[in-house]
Amino acid sequence: MHLVKIAALVTLAGLATSCTTTGGVRQSAGAETLPNEKALAFPPPGGPAIVSxxxxxxxxxxEQTISLSTSSSVAGQNFLKVQFLGVTGSNPGLGSTPYKMISDGAIASExxxxxxxVRLAxxxxxxxNIYGPFGYASGQSRAGDTCIYxxxxIRAGRSVPVExxxxxxxxxxxxLCDAQANERQLLSTVYGYTIAGGFEGEALNPYGAPRGAxxxxxxxxxxxxxxxGGYRNGGTPIGYEPRPVVVRPAIVRRQTTVQPPAAATVAVPQVVGPRVPLPDPQGSVPQTGVTTVPAPIPGQVQPRMTAPSGTIVPSPDCIGDAATTAACRR
Structure with missing residues (x-):
């Protein structure tokens, strides 16, 4: 009975000790999200934009996976993945990625x-591009979206140390997959992207020696x-000859005086002396007196005035004394 009590006390003490034990949480090594400005490669100006x-x-x-904006019905996310081999990371326990040459089978699987x-060709x-040769495949989805991979x-070749x-x-x-862009537009991203990272050691430079002058x-x-073109091969001829002076004709400007239009002249009716009244076509008795002749209308021919029938107009030769007038009446 005494032994049972001792065992029970030991068990309770162990439980109390386990309840009071504290410890921190250790984060497992893995992926880490960085700000966009920490990217080791950037797409060309104008897009596509960096998402994460x-x-x-x-x-x-x-290794960095730079997600890019995507406007396509094809499943998946546009990305620019860049991997630097030959640099010491912060997690030595994970080891290093083994070197693999680019092969047709590996590219097909990717x-x-x-x-x-999407069937890519x-x-x-x-x-x-500016970093050297590259390969790509392109194709279109059933919805008409264009995709390239x-x-x-980028490798400068073997370094001096064999290791x-x-x-x-x-x-x-x-x-890259896009519903609006064509193959040439998507391919311009491959020509325009920029690598913003490098290696500290000179022997680990993958870009090679800078090109000389x-x-x-x-x-x-x-x-x-x-x-x-220079001065050869049909370029500018050697020698200086002043250009001839180009005489330009003087421009004479004439001022045109605009005259106001002449005032319209109104014909004043003329008063004609006593004449023999014309017969009225309605049969009324003609009235004697002064007859007013209207002003002539321009462009129209006025009718000639004739004496009424039955009226004898004497000739000027017959106007004179009584003997001459009597002779003309014969």
Whole structure:
């Protein structure tokens, strides 16, 4: 009985001790969301815009998945993935990503996983951006959306130490689908993206040595002209000749005086002396007196006035004494 009491007391003490034990929570190593300005690669100016940046750090590499804005009915998210091999990460326990050469089978698996349901055809044309050659495949969905998948490996070659032959490189993957853009517009993103990261060690530089200056610089016998054509090959001829003076005719400006229109002249009716009244067509008795002749209308021919029938107008030769007038009446 005594032993049972001792065991019970020990059990209660253990329970009390376990209830008072405290400890912190440790976050597992994995992905980390970064601000957009911390991206190691950026799309060209004008888009597509960066939505989020997720980074994964390992022992010897750093990988970022930069999500881009997507306007497409194809399942999936547009992204620009960049992986730096040859840098020490903050999580050594995760190890490093093994080096893998780009193969047809690996690219086919990546395209099927990132752009499902769209049949992509690889381009056989050799293309190259500022970082070197790259490959891409393009296609259209049933809804008419255009998609491309591009891949590029930036590597300067083997470094001096043999142990570093599998490092000092940058792997790039780009997935773009858009309902409005065509293949050429999407391909411009591959030509215009910028890598904003690099390696601290000179031996781990994946971009190679910077290109030297042109051999013509500072070399005698090779003039350099400001225009592409220069003074040769049909360009500007050597020698200075003043241009002839171009005499331009003087421009004479005449002032036109506008005269006001002449006032319309109104014809004043003329008063004609006593004449023999004309017979009235209605049979009324004509009235004697002064007859007013209306003013002539321009452009019209006035009718000639004739004497009424039965009236004898004497000739001027017959006007005179009584003997002459009697002779004319005969």
């Amino acid at each position: 940046v997720v980074e994964r750090q390992h022992k010897d590499d750093v 395209m099927a996983a990132t752009i499902p349901g 690889r381009s056989a044309t050799f293309v190259q 591009a891949w590029q490996q 570093q032959r599998n490092f000092s490189m940058v792997q790039v993957r780009l997935r 042109e051999t013509l610089l500072g070399h005698p016998g090779d003039p350099i002209y400001p225009d592409p």
